[in-house]
């Protein structure tokens with residue numbers, strides 16, 4: 010299959026690669042760039058383990074071809090902590106025991122990141138709704154909800170009002 | 174300076190989390206070895222068929238393909254072992270070949286593999302393999318499979334019966350039923366579930382031709398056991414030439430305990446090709462050929478008196494084992510189910526008969542709770558039906574029949590080891606109080622008058638954890654093909670840093686934290702100075718792995734034995750260092766002091782330095798603080814509790830809303846409450862999900878309908894409430910910590926609590942029982958039928 014050149018910026022670093030048109034973005038991130046924090050839990054785009062932020066929005070990277078990401082800005086779980094400081098969501102998951110095996114965690118955190126961007130003060134119901142596309146088999150979600158609430162209040166503390 | 178440390182009992186944040194929240198964990202699929210090739214597996218699309226021939230020529234010629242193997246090539250690999258056969262009876266054992274060559278017996282049976290330069294190419298080439306199948310009739314229902322004329326799977330198992338196993342006293346039980354004032358009967362289906370760890374399974378094989386050694390990475394809950402099974406039974410390789418490594422494992426719930434064909438296939442392919450070979454199943458494969466759980470059809474009868482006393486229990490169960498026996502499959506519906514059916518009740522006579530049955534379905538083996546959820550569901554449903562029959566409150570019937578606290582150890586009459594300790598009524602009372610049970614009953618009465626369907630369900634459970642001792646569970650007793658002790662090594666290095674290696678193999682349970690809490694307290698060192706290692710068979714003592722809520726009760730005990738040995742040696746050395754007599758040296762506030770002069774003291778790091786340098790040791794003492802222990806407990810542990818579930822069923826849609834869920838569990842002493850609560854949350858959700866949504870479905874001819882996450886109803890966040898947890902604490906004397914185990918309790922308790930609640934809600938309509946899952950459609954149909962017949966009656 011003829012390869013195609015793509016240029017993507019992942020976690021602030023630009024990459025140029027030659028890829029097969031059928032290569033999924035999740036495989037590109039994991040196998041070509043070695044960013045294995047983004048996981049694969051299904052083959053029907055149900056589980057959300059592969060969730061990343063692409064051009065400001067959360068997407069399931071198993072539903073996107075790498076070539077479709079050409080020219081885009083991507084953030085993965087590896088790019089969330091800044092200068093050795095955990096993101097409030099990462100802190101929240103740690104503080105509130107929002108993970109057990111950790112396999113769903115990167116996807117959960119990236120989906121929650123998307124939620125908090127849209128809605129910095131979500132209700133519990135809104136959080137549960139927002140996780141519609143993310144499955145966790147270990148935690149029963151209760152502490153994931155708490156983790157996101159923790160992060161939401163931390164973000165509000167640090168960036169009062171600005172969001173409006 | 175060391176202070177008295179008390180990590181045990183506090184909710185210490187998990188030390189494993191920093192990796193996982195930053196995406197730097199290492200799961201199997203994250204491992205990339207130099208020169209690694211990729212394997213894909215071709216599975217049978219037929220539930221039952223003869224293989225007339227396989228043509229691999231096109232696949233072999235496909236660019237990028239390195240090799241194609243079929244059953245002919247792998248004839249030198251033995252069938253997978255069955256390591257736990259039902260005890261005391263004949264098992265007609267049939268286990269799978271790593272690749273089927275003459276007959277396939279379920280959708281998912283492996284028939285060929287392709288190894289290629291990359292995973293995409295390997296999959297492309299699978300489609301080029303041509304298999305000539307002659308379809309045969311199939312059977313998927315365990316009850317139908319035993320009937321005359323049903324399609325037969327294996328020659329040595331007439332009527333597809335693998336084994337018939339019984340427990341209890343048949344005569345006394347029959348007599349109890351003859352004399353009973355009340356007999357209640359019910360057929361109960363405990364449906365098939367698909368474990369669905371979020372990480373699928375996989376394996377990487379790497380053969381070193383220079384040394385003849387294999388390294389196999391695997392998504393396993395029990396790497397040491399895999400090493401043993403692969404070496405001694407499957408590959409015929411010396412045990413010291415195989416090293417198994419479980420990296421970070423993304424959940425298991427039982428499904429990753431077992432020995433799977435791909436483990437042997439990657440090892441074989443690596444030796445053939447001289448390159449490391451990786452296989453990772455996709456979700457479709459995971460659903461088709463990784464083990465399933467439960468799948469019982471049971472005829473249950475309970476006998477009792479009009480005033481609510483249970484006098485007998487009779488059970489006949491068809492346990493679906495799937496097409497072949499998985500690694501420990503026969504032990505689940507026998508020892509772990511049949512011997513637990515009396516639950517928390519003092520029942521004078523019980524008889525259990527279990528038929529293990531082959532069908533054209535994926536192998537069925539342990540899934541979270543493994544036998545105990547099936548037992549708890551059975552007895553807790555039957556007690557509710559009995560309560561309804563005698564017109565008593567279900568809480569009262571439970572109370573009346575509980576094993577009283579002063580009767581422990583308790584022999585339950587069906588061959589389980591004696592229950593260690595229990596305060597069943599205390600947990601029930603606490604749960605009723607917390608949930609506001611009496612108030613809810615009043616509210617329910619009012620709601621019923623308005624035509625609303627409110628219900629409350631109870632589940633008072635007991636389960637068996639930390640299954641041991643080896644002499645009981647082993648070959649001549651319960652049929653387990655090995656021991657079931659656990660091991661630990663604790664070393665304190667020269668610099669005072671400690672390393673613990675455990676034979677258990679966590680995959681989300683947080684052992685690195687819990688075990689470090691234990692060791693830090695025992696050695697009087699900060700938690701960050703203790704590191705817990707697991708999952709690599711090289712250089713670590715043999716251990717049996719993580720399942721059956723055994724890791725703390727058995728594995729933790731082995732660690733405590735090692736720390737006790739270290740402390741003993743350190744005390745001798747401290748006495749030497751302090752020039753005191755040994756008897757005068759005491760352990761106080763996390764260090765050794767001399768009785769009467771607390772200013773002369775030595776900490777473990779100070780002693781470790783002396784032990785490691787070896788400049789001045791007491792006569793005959795070896796250098797270094799390094800101790801290994803193997804711990805085989807005298808008994809199992811028996812956690813218990815009561816869960817209360819409150820629901821409202823919508824008459825018009827059949828939908829059930831979980832209004833409240835209160836759980837009071839008694840898991841003995843708790844090391845890390847946060848982790849225990851997390852185990853309960855997750856466990857409860859898996860139990861609730863069985864009651865309400867999940868079911869692995871095959872068509873009559875053996876096609877898997879629920880073959881993906883699109884079709885299998887895994888619960889989402891929005892479907893669930895918050896759970897209210899509380900605990901009573903009844904320590905066990907089986908181990909030094911007084912801890913019982915918490916990994917499966919939630920799953921065991923939740924399913925009957927939810928079903929009892931829904932049946933209670935539907936009671937005014939005269940609905941007695943519906944089989945799970947209680948999906949809206951099923952409930953709606955039942956409501957419609959009853960409403961129609963009630964109208965006619967009027």
Ligand code: FES
Nearest residue numbers: 051054056057071
């Ligand atoms: S891998 Fe499951 S949604 Fe992408």
Ligand code: FES
Nearest residue numbers: 109113145146147
């Ligand atoms: S933590 Fe294991 S799947 Fe979510």
